[in-house]
Amino acid sequence: MNWLLPRLAAGVLAMLAGGFLGFIASNVEHTVVWRVLAGGGIGVAIAAMLDTARGYRLINWLRGSQEQQAPRDAGFWGELGYRVERSIRLREQGLAQERLRLEQFLSAIEASPNGVLMLDQNDQIVWCNSVSADHFGLDPQRDRRQRITNLVRSPAFVAYLQQADYPETVNFPNPRGDGTLSVLLRPYGDGMKLVLSQDITDRERNEAMRRDFVANVSHEMRTPLTVLAGFIETMDNLPLTEVERKRVLELMGQQTRRMQTIVSDLLTLAQLEGSPRPAADRWVALAPLLVQVEADARALSGGRHEVSVAAVGSVELAGAQSELLSAINNLVSNAVRYTPAGGRIDVSWCVLEDGSGELVVSDTGVGIAREHIPRLTERFYRVDGSRSRDTGGTGLGLSIVKHVVQRHGAELDIQSEPGKGSRFRLIFPAARLRGAAA
Template identity: 70%
Template structure:
């Protein structure tokens, strides 16, 4: 209130000065009292005129953009201008802070891995992030203020919107038919709706794979167990001759070996998935791996195939020797199983231009349809289930190969054509490849070409 007393004093002084001046000027014409009144009124009028000018300047500033400073007058209007300007600046700062918070909130919703869709009380779209636009096939700008039911016509979604409250999520395919969405609808405010969509394609696929895995393991183990139980009952209830007994024992041993192989492969997969990545400073000679894989494949082939392995291979690879051997052996043995008698199996090694290494196993077998190739490394996936069981496979070999190669930073490529054979390529990164002998103390075991007709 510091402006009140000076303003009152200025008004009194102006009125007094004007009245005194009017009194003096009215004396000669004997109208001193009238002159004093007129002079006082003129003094007050001058103060009022000055106030009008100052008020106009403040009003003019308020009518504009208020970007500059308010008029810096003294007294009453200066105090009003200062307070109004401070209030405006405080509100501008508050509005800017709220704008920044809103931008951050919108950015957070935009960065959400879930789709977020805001609907008004008439189910018209007020805002959606890019994930929701992709899930529902919307345009975030063009489709605003459009009824969502005109754009998303899934019966389950429309039915959920018609309910006052939904507790369970709605599961529906996405617009492109490439996956599955889980949608949750919540009400907030005065009839407003929040729609959250989540892509559960991978989870659904993982659940399906887990169910298939359990079912396949149960089936694979139940079959030999049923055979063993039948043979045991036969041996206990029927008198068998010595040749019959030996045949039954042989079949029981085969079924037992089948279960042991299956359990061993399952344990290998569990170990691969649960153990850390192999070290990159333990070097394994490829010649040793090829020699062991060739011996194993020759035993499985029993002279029915022709084999060709690298005659000289001084290269080394870094990693786990047992895992490398398992991967190469699985690929070579698969080639043996699916190549008819008299076919050829070729194993080769080369260093690519970028320094990566390539182990390739080619056969002249029955080949694989293109539609099956992407799923070959799935557990228990078989192109021909009956043939796989006849050949003794567990359906886990290529899954093991994929895990081994990926754990060493590489990848598995499959090329095949029905009736013309297949080619499986294990690619290892340059950091895990030595093109030649770098450690004279490491023995190199050659794998000469072996042919069995």
């Protein structure tokens, strides 16, 4: 209220000043009072006009964007302009803070690995993050205010959306048809819905692989155990000659070694998956590895194949010696097993133009059909199960090779045709190579 007294004083002073000027201007005695009153009125009118001008300036400022400073007049209008401007600035600050909080909230939702989709009372899209747009095949801007059931036509999703309550998630193929979505719907606000989506393609694939793995391990172990149990029962119940007894013990030993091989390969896979990657500063000479690989291949072949291992000079690879030896041995062992007698197995090394190194294991064996090649590195996957067991394979060798290759930053390339043999290439990056010679 500090503007009130100056405003009253200014009005009184204007009236007195006008009256005094009117008295000075009067010449006739009987007109003195009227002239004093006229002068006072004129003074008040002038004060009112000045006051109106200040108010007009404030109104013009209020009609505008209020970006400029309010008029800084004295008295009532100056105080009013200051108060209005302060209120506007405080409101703008509050709106800016709310806008910032909203942007941070939406950014947090945008960074979520799950899809978030907001629907209004009519199931129209209010907002969605990029993950949800990718899950449902939406455009976050173009599809806003569109009815979700016009864009996502999966019968399972539409039926789930039309339920009265949503106790559990629903799974259905995503609109692209290359995966599976898990969707959970939660109502909020006044009839609005929050749709949370998650891509569970990898989870389902891993779960299927786990089930297959358990089934395959059980099957692989059950076969030799059944054979052992049958031989033990035979030796216990039937009188066997010395020759028959030795034959039974030999077959039991074969099945025991088969189980030991399976367990050993499983432990190797578990170790590869659970241990850190090999250091890039530990160098392994390739030549001694190939010498050992050649000796193992010749022992496994028993002279039935022609085995050729090229000289590699002083080449060294960065990594773990035991893992590299295991990977190369698995490839050469497979080549020996699946190449008929009289065939040829070659192991060669060369340096490519980009500085990377290529280790190739090729054979003239039975070959592999094209449709089987993408799945060869799966655990226990067999092109011909009965033939694999006859040759002593466990179905885990190429899976071990794949893990070793990945841990050394290398690549595995498989080329094969039925009846024309196979060619397995291990391509090591230049950074894990030294002393290389073409």
